[in-house]
Amino acid sequence: MTPKKIDGERRGRGRPPSFDRGQALRAAMRLFWDRGYDGTSFDDLIAAMGISASSFYNAFGSKEALYQEAIDAYIKVAGGWFSAALNEETDTRTTFGHLTAAAAAEFTRDDLPAGCMIAVAATQCAPTQARLRDLLASQRTQSEDAMVDRLRRGMAAGDLPADTDIEALAAFYGSLLRGMAVQARDGASRERLLEIARIGMQAWPAAQPHPRDS
Amino acid sequence: MTPKKIDGERRGRGRPPSFDRGQALRAAMRLFWDRGYDGTSFDDLIAAMGISASSFYNAFGSKEALYQEAIDAYIKVAGGWFSAALNEETDTRTTFGHLTAAAAAEFTRDDLPAGCMIAVAATQCAPTQARLRDLLASQRTQSEDAMVDRLRRGMAAGDLPADTDIEALAAFYGSLLRGMAVQARDGASRERLLEIARIGMQAWPAAQPHPRDS
DNA sequence: GGATTTATGGAGCGATGACACCAAAAAAAA
DNA sequence: TTTTTTTTGGTGTCATCGCTCCATAAATCC
Numbered sequence: 001m002t003p004k005k006i007d008g009e010r011r012g013r014g015r016p017p018s019f020d021r022g023q024a025l026r027a028a029m030r031l032f033w034d035r036g037y038d039g040t041s042f043d044d045l046i047a048a049m050g051i052s053a054s055s056f057y058n059a060f061g062s063k064e065a066l067y068q069e070a071i072d073a074y075i076k077v078a079g080g081w082f083s084a085a086l087n088e089e090t091d092t093r094t095t096f097g098h099l100t101a102a103a104a105a106e107f108t109r110d111d112l113p114a115g116c117m118i119a120v121a122a123t124q125c126a127p128t129q130a131r132l133r134d135l136l137a138s139q140r141t142q143s144e145d146a147m148v149d150r151l152r153r154g155m156a157a158g159d160l161p162a163d164t165d166i167e168a169l170a171a172f173y174g175s176l177l178r179g180m181a182v183q184a185r186d187g188a189s190r191e192r193l194l195e196i197a198r199i200g201m202q203a204w205p206a207a208q209p210h211p212r213d214s
Numbered sequence: 215m216t217p218k219k220i221d222g223e224r225r226g227r228g229r230p231p232s233f234d235r236g237q238a239l240r241a242a243m244r245l246f247w248d249r250g251y252d253g254t255s256f257d258d259l260i261a262a263m264g265i266s267a268s269s270f271y272n273a274f275g276s277k278e279a280l281y282q283e284a285i286d287a288y289i290k291v292a293g294g295w296f297s298a299a300l301n302e303e304t305d306t307r308t309t310f311g312h313l314t315a316a317a318a319a320e321f322t323r324d325d326l327p328a329g330c331m332i333a334v335a336a337t338q339c340a341p342t343q344a345r346l347r348d349l350l351a352s353q354r355t356q357s358e359d360a361m362v363d364r365l366r367r368g369m370a371a372g373d374l375p376a377d378t379d380i381e382a383l384a385a386f387y388g389s390l391l392r393g394m395a396v397q398a399r400d401g402a403s404r405e406r407l408l409e410i411a412r413i414g415m416q417a418w419p420a421a422q423p424h425p426r427d428s
Numbered sequence: 429g430g431a432t433t434t435a436t437g438g439a440g441c442g443a444t445g446a447c448a449c450c451a452a453a454a455a456a457a458a
Numbered sequence: 459t460t461t462t463t464t465t466t467g468g469t470g471t472c473a474t475c476g477c478t479c480c481a482t483a484a485a486t487c488c
Contacts, residue, residue: 230484
């Protein structure tokens with residue numbers, strides 16, 4: 001057929017791809033997001049991406065490689081609002097209030113699958129998929145580390161009691177976000193998720209009247 | 215026919231099974247718990263259960279039927295500590311403190327797989343597995359309903375502020391428990407989970423000094 | 429002891445999964 | 459134009475998946 005427009009600059013010698021790689025990747029991301037790795041078959045993928053098996057392997061290498069790219073693409077989407085919220089120029093409590101509220105909103109968009117692509121992915125899988133499991137667990141750890149960093153800065157700024165367990169607090173909000181992602185996938189409304197987020201903020205550590213208490 | 219099938223006594227006419235059905239079911243439960251439905255293959259199952267393919271179909275019907283039985287078996291395990299904690303004879307706040315602490319302990323037992331078999335299962339799956347997805351989502355709803363019931367009783371007993379949003383509070387603790395289950399699967403220690411649970415209890419609604427405040 | 433009923437071992441089945449190969453096609457580079 | 463490089467369509471492969479069939483073994487009932 002007639003060659004179509006390709007994104008960005010088309011440099012290279014051979015025949016140009018007839019499809020938009022980024023667009024195909026986003027289609028794959030949506031499918032993986034919605035159905036998970038196992039739940040998305042090869043045929044599902046090439047159908048949704050609108051390409052043939054040959055083009056698939058030529059452009060993406062393998063299903064697993066595509067999944068990793070899809071994860072990266074998701075990070076660009078979700079990492080956007082996530083780190084945007086974390087790097088706001090406000091006090092730490094407000095930051096986390098906005099972060100959890102943003103999650104409630106993002107987990108219930110009508111133009112994207114519900115929930116989070118990473119939050120609960122590959123927690124139960126075959127031993128042969130240990131690599132994927134570790135990859136996803138590592139991503140979860142990374143987002144929690146980002147929260148730890150923000151809390152540490154907040155601690156330094158005096159936003160938190162001196163005896164706050166930073167790691168535990170980050171783990172708490174990490175757990176909450178993942179649970180919210182499950183709720184979203186089960187069909188919870190945005191309002192419900194916002195309520196959960198609001199309650200979660202009630203757990204924010206109060207200033208200690210007796211800081212030298214062990 | 216004169217069906218005198220009593221589960222305890224083995225009264226049947228034909229050849230008796232050479233394996234313990236309950237034991238085989240528990241082996242399957244562990245495997246499903248650890249690897250999920252897709253991650254557990256037929257061959258994995260019959261190997262772990264120590265039976266042949268014929269015996270498998272003779273005794274359990276199909277992989278999906280076995281999974282449902284495994285879920286039921288899990289409910290008997292986890293439903294044990296869950297409703298035990300919920301039906302304690304204490305005030306509502308203490309009850310939920312014990313519930314979350316019990317989850318932290320149960321999610322990190324060394325004689326069982328980490329986390330919860332139901333908490334995050336089948337949230338991402340193929341359309342062909344809609345039945346399983348709905349089954350699991352329904353189980354999650356049920357456990358949340360049990361928390362709603364307990365909170366309602368607590369409200370009636372005066373343990374909670376009159377303006378408490380019961381459903382939202384139950385959804386919050388439901389989210390927290392599911393997030394804790396993910397943490398457990400990612401390798402979090404029991405102490406870490408207990409910390410998360412403790413922080414989660416800080417979100418418990420305080421008595422409102424100004425209930426007519428919007 | 430038959431007769432009946434149920435379980436077992438073993439072999440194999442159709443479908444699907446992910447992927448590989450290759451010759452033709454379409455572009456830039458020479 | 460010729461050469462070189464890359465994509466594409468079509469077909470084939472090989473393993474695994476969940477499952478089935480059948481002859482036989484082992485129990486109970488008459």
